């Protein structure tokens with residue numbers, strides 16, 4: 001019988017199959033779903049096609065190369081199709097039925113490789129580090145603007161993860177209001193005066209059912225109420241509220257850990273589509289204690305169905321205990 005489990009961080013319910021599990025190769029869709037299309041000739045993210053993007057905001061470049069020309073390893077541009085603009089004043093209209101907020105913000109694309117064919121998880125560790133260092137730099141720059149209230153970092157890989165460009169990239173969206181998905185952290189702190197994620201890491205270590213791997217600075221586990229099969233959270237062991245607080249040794253360890261995890265996950269799950277998202281504390285809002293940033297890796301095999309859209313209940317056909325056992329076994333052999 002499946003079980004309904006509560007995600008206490010997100011305050012949401014998930015339906016989990018506890019007895020039978022789909023074999024990684026049983027999923028109806030794999031291999032990123034469908035080919036998205038595009039080639040290196042017309043791709044705006046390829047080296048040589050810099051003129052096809054908006055002017056670059058930041059880049060990691062060879063010594064002599066000029067902005068908006070080849071010679072870069074990481075390049076940041078604003079999203080060409082984004083409606084968000086960091087201009088004017090924040091305007092929130094509260095109304096009984098029709099509340100609105102203007103689209104004040106900025107959407108940026110972090111292109112982690114000038115080569116079209118190179119997937120993020122295939123980058124060498126030092127290049128993954130460059131991407132996270134750039135994300136930290138952009139997070140800091142955007143959070144200095146008091147109109148920005150939240151910075152969402154996310155990566156869509158493959159059509160079933162919502163990617164619209166084949167060329168690997170990560171996105172960063174500065175928003176005028178924080179999302180409502182971390183209430184569990186604040187409520188727990190209000191009641192217990194302790195950080196929920198710090199306590200949860202201890203509990204997962206004791207239970208030892210969903211733990212995948214521990215590196216020097218990070219804790220990897222499949223959460224109790226995983227919404228997606230093989231969903232894995234990477235939590236910094238050091239209590240830090242904002243992603244931007246990550247230190248240099250932590251960035252190095254995170255890149256190494258991500259590489260290690262993907263080496264196992266991509267083979268085990270037959271090259272699935274996936275999302276990487278970072279949950280972090282809001283910025284420029286009245287301070288509330290209880291936040292602790294973390295990164296989620298969510299393999300995507302299925303599109304959201306009617307039940308999920310209507311009730312908000314996700315259905316996960318692979319129990320996180322089984323997923324963690326499989327990942328743990330492979331990762332320990334790495």
Ligand SMILES: [Zn+2]
Pocket residue numbers: 039040043044045046115116117167
């Ligand atoms: Zn490309």
Ligand SMILES: [Zn+2]
Pocket residue numbers: 195196197198238239240291292
């Ligand atoms: Zn904490």
